[in-house]
Amino acid sequence: MFIEQPPWFYRVMFPGAIWRIPSPEKSIYLTFDDGPIPRITPWVLDLLDKYDIKATFFCVGDNVRKYPDIYKMIRERGHHTGNHTYNHVQGIRFRTKNYLQNVNKANDLIHSNLFRPPHGHMRFPQVCALRKQYKIIMWDVVTRDYSPHMTPNGVLNVVKKYTRNGSVVVFHDSLKAEKNMCKALPPAIEWLQDQGYRFSLFE
Numbered sequence: 001m002f003i004e005q006p007p008w009f010y011r012v013m014f015p016g017a018i019w020r021i022p023s024p025e026k027s028i029y030l031t032f033d034d035g036p037i038p039r040i041t042p043w044v045l046d047l048l049d050k051y052d053i054k055a056t057f058f059c060v061g062d063n064v065r066k067y068p069d070i071y072k073m074i075r076e077r078g079h080h081t082g083n084h085t086y087n088h089v090q091g092i093r094f095r096t097k098n099y100l101q102n103v104n105k106a107n108d109l110i111h112s113n114l115f116r117p118p119h120g121h122m123r124f125p126q127v128c129a130l131r132k133q134y135k136i137i138m139w140d141v142v143t144r145d146y147s148p149h150m151t152p153n154g155v156l157n158v159v160k161k162y163t164r165n166g167s168v169v170v171f172h173d174s175l176k177a178e179k180n181m182c183k184a185l186p187p188a189i190e191w192l193q194d195q196g197y198r199f200s201l202f203e
């Protein structure tokens with residue numbers, strides 16, 4: 001359960017970061033990490049169009065470099081994008097200076113004020129430096145769609161069990177998550193809509 005819904009002591013390690021934004025209306029924030037990927041991202045975009053909802057894509061800079069047309073497609077279809085570093089690097093494995101360089105290199109392609117750290121790992125000085133330039137968007141629900149030990153139904157059940165008003169929900173438009181995400185996302189969206197949730201974008 002600590003993976004699906006991060007506990008308070010994890011949340012306080014990232015002061016100023018956003019995990020959840022409760023509002024008077026029922027709303028949630030749908031997010032996708034690790035794209036853009038030609039085989040997956042356009043499929044997700046078509047699905048989101050079908051349900052007429054918008055999401056935020058935290059992109060890996062190197063994927064944006066490789067697939068600029070797909071990145072453009074995300075923006076043109078009304079979704080927001082955020083920075084997920086250039087090489088999907090973990091802050092705790094990098095010196096702060098090098099980590100920030102990697103983030104800035106991604107920003108040269110992504111041009112967003114939103115940032116999400118890969119694996120949720122950052123050193124404190126990295127958090128402090130990045131929050132001056134970016135809104136750090138963490139998460140309230142991790143679907144674990146990337147896990148080979150998960151099934152599509154398991155992913156759907158995570159959404160049903162943990163989503164609450166204002167939740168930031170994480171899926172992945174990655175090859176690793178394809179098997180679970182593609183099957184779980186349509187029923188998850190339908191369930192969320194049936195519960196009366198609106199799909200919001202970060203300001």
Ligand SMILES: [Zn+2]
Pocket residue numbers: 033034084088118119
């Ligand atoms: Zn990631």
